[in-house]
Amino acid sequence: MKIVVLDDYQDEVRTLDCASLLAGDELTVYNDTVRDADELVRRLAGAEAVVLIRDRTTLDRALIERLPALRLVSCVCRPGSYVDIAACTEHGIAVADGGPGYSPATVEQTWALILSSMRKLGLEERQLRAGRWQTSLGIGCLAGRTLGIYGYGRLGKMVADIGPAFGMRVLVSGTGNSIAKAAADGYDTAPDKAALFREADVLSIHLRLNEATRGIVTLDDLLSMKRDALFVNPSRAELVAPGALVEALKQGRPGYAAVDVYEEEPVLGASHPLLAFDNAVCAPHLGFADRDSYERYFSITFGNIKAYAAGDTTNIVNPEACGRAR
Numbered sequence: 001m002k003i004v005v006l007d008d009y010q011d012e013v014r015t016l017d018c019a020s021l022l023a024g025d026e027l028t029v030y031n032d033t034v035r036d037a038d039e040l041v042r043r044l045a046g047a048e049a050v051v052l053i054r055d056r057t058t059l060d061r062a063l064i065e066r067l068p069a070l071r072l073v074s075c076v077c078r079p080g081s082y083v084d085i086a087a088c089t090e091h092g093i094a095v096a097d098g099g100p101g102y103s104p105a106t107v108e109q110t111w112a113l114i115l116s117s118m119r120k121l122g123l124e125e126r127q128l129r130a131g132r133w134q135t136s137l138g139i140g141c142l143a144g145r146t147l148g149i150y151g152y153g154r155l156g157k158m159v160a161d162i163g164p165a166f167g168m169r170v171l172v173s174g175t176g177n178s179i180a181k182a183a184a185d186g187y188d189t190a191p192d193k194a195a196l197f198r199e200a201d202v203l204s205i206h207l208r209l210n211e212a213t214r215g216i217v218t219l220d221d222l223l224s225m226k227r228d229a230l231f232v233n234p235s236r237a238e239l240v241a242p243g244a245l246v247e248a249l250k251q252g253r254p255g256y257a258a259v260d261v262y263e264e265e266p267v268l269g270a271s272h273p274l275l276a277f278d279n280a281v282c283a284p285h286l287g288f289a290d291r292d293s294y295e296r297y298f299s300i301t302f303g304n305i306k307a308y309a310a311g312d313t314t315n316i317v318n319p320e321a322c323g324r325a326r
Ligand SMILES: NC(=O)C1=CN([C@@H]2O[C@H](COP(=O)(O)OP(=O)(O)OC[C@H]3O[C@@H](n4cnc5c(N)ncnc54)[C@H](O)[C@@H]3O)[C@@H](O)[C@H]2O)C=CC1
Pocket: 101, 106, 150, 151, 152, 153, 154, 155, 156, 173, 174, 175, 178, 206, 207, 208, 209, 212, 213, 216, 234, 235, 236, 260, 261, 285, 286, 287, 288, 289
């Protein structure tokens, strides 16, 4: 099979020796991201399988229709809105699900954001490298503070479960079933979103992005937070209303923010307004990017290619595409 990997800007296919997971296949890897459709068509000409790493490249209908040889899209992690599955199905292209992210990585990244913010680690390290010593005090200790969890699903629960080890009270808000589960797990539940934002000292959001949750965190929610509170977004930037976090930080409520995700990824311009705040910790979507996680992702992704070639459709999300003539 002729396989093309796009957007491998961390050079993981080579580092993890993914070629050894394939036998007799022709593998071409691109280490940069291009947006130009003609260049993408050129890169994918003749490819029977393409590996899409997360949502770095969008495979839309127009592009799909220009790739007559394509049979399989193998996604690193879950296929999302970046691949037009309906168009793939119509054109006889199977789409393979690379599985969910590796939860411990995202939970650890959430706590890394919280701890580095509370201790002002990033800011003080920058000061130290510039020859200065203890330029400000940390925000304070987690013990005795309230950890607000907005969205008590897979990751929200895992993040919540660590709070008590730091002596934190956990306060949860979310949808029906998840709230009952949080209460059964022994956590306080907020009567509504407003109460959660008002009461939390550290507020971490763990919602999935969909049409119901897009922009669900408003400027008013943020401005209702305490002056020394920390707002943490390891989930999706678009959960927050456009521009609201920057405006809230300008107005001083919440006093601190830590984010892993942005509206424009993978490249964040140096002029991005969040980068101007010393009281904001900004990470480049590290919640899934570590050696353990990538070993898992790529072994599933390339395993899915081998399985497809062997006629196994277990991880194919549109099995009806298999065998359909193009
Ligand atoms: N930074 C990173 O690298 C990573 C980020 N993520 C992101 O983390 C987020 C959470 O992922 P999971 O825990 O797997 O999701 P999940 O689907 O397990 O949990 C989401 C929770 O939000 C609740 N919810 C849904 N609509 C709601 C609403 N309108 N109001 C309140 N609660 C609502 C659901 O009931 C559910 O309990 C997602 O946005 C995901 O994309 C996931 C992996 C890695």
